[in-house]
Amino acid sequence: MKAFDAAEKFCFEGRVRDVSPYGNGHINDTYAVVCDRAEGRVRYILQRLNSNVFPNRAGLMRNMIAVTDFLRAEVAKEGGDPERECLALIPTKAGERYLTTEDGEVWRATQFIENTDAYLVADDPEMFRDAGRAFGKFIARLSGFDASSLFEVIPDFHNTAKRYAAFERALAEDVCARAASAAAEIDFVSARKEGCSLLVDALAKGEIPVRVTHNDTKLNNVLIDVDTKRAVCVIDLDTVMPGTVLYDFGDGVRAGCSTAKEDEPDLAKVDFDLSLFEAFAGGFLKGMEGSVTARERALMPAAARMMTFECGMRFLTDYLSGDTYFKTAYPEHNLVRARTQFKLVARMEELEGEMATAVAKA
């Protein structure tokens, strides 16, 4: 189904005037829908879920419905504005919470949170601190949500050891004969096989608690108010699953503490910014409202490195597999992304002591 036709199936106010691709997500097809009403235009977000990445879209949507309903009630209890601080699904004209087409595609719509931006780089430490607070707060708000009720949308999503095994398989198969062009990156990953199970082991041994986590806390998954630069709403709830706070902290650092975009081809521009790290850690711990344990805190610097390594390894694996997972704009795109992540990992290895000091200060 075309996006425009899908848009017409939802209970939007007014008449659908325009449906255009929107945002920089790597997974779903996202559109901004503009509708005309007597009072003026109103916008919505319309998304077609990625059926390759999410085989069980009904399970995913069950999670999203439960989580958004829960969060809206929490925000209301705090005296906040649920319309702005939480995603709300717009029902279809048939009265469903989302649309399933005859060919099995799933489309969903939410309110467009106006006067906000999604950033690809954190150019302002105070904005980034507040993004950290919002991600920490997201977990704190869900502390009363039953983790066992959630469907595991992507099993072992942040199991870095299993991600390593997938990398090895892709390398052995080398279906596109691309391994030769990524020799340095393959060596970088291979040299770090040991240590991949740090976080999964800590969870399995009960050293750190299982919590309901977001699992995809990159900076452009939190909408920032254009005027105040405050984080308004955490979005992209597809991967909300049981996990550890360290996944969310680590992935937020990965995405936001770089001095350049995730796909910056010039590595000279890519560096790890310690002051951004300290800001994010401070905001995140504040958002978590004192519930981070001593062991979790001790693992925060290592988690940042691990999540960055894992993401780079996933980009490299996808490059070797022929770009079947992440959206790419050109053939080397995933390799370029992997390189920025590995540059950040190398810097974090050098800065481990400084990062621990920054967490202590935060």
Ligand code: ADP
């Ligand atoms: P993906 O899973 O593909 O990353 P997202 O749900 O993150 O999809 O959406 C992609 C982008 O669309 C976001 O980074 C953001 O820029 C924009 N976006 C998503 N939802 C909203 C919303 N409710 N209001 C405004 N912008 C949004």
Ligand code: GN1
């Ligand atoms: C994807 O969906 P998006 O673009 O916000 C990916 C994350 C990666 C990220 C890297 C479901 O996030 O895990 O860290 O790209 N999401 C999924 O930019 O795989």
Ligand code: MG
């Ligand atoms: Mg996203």
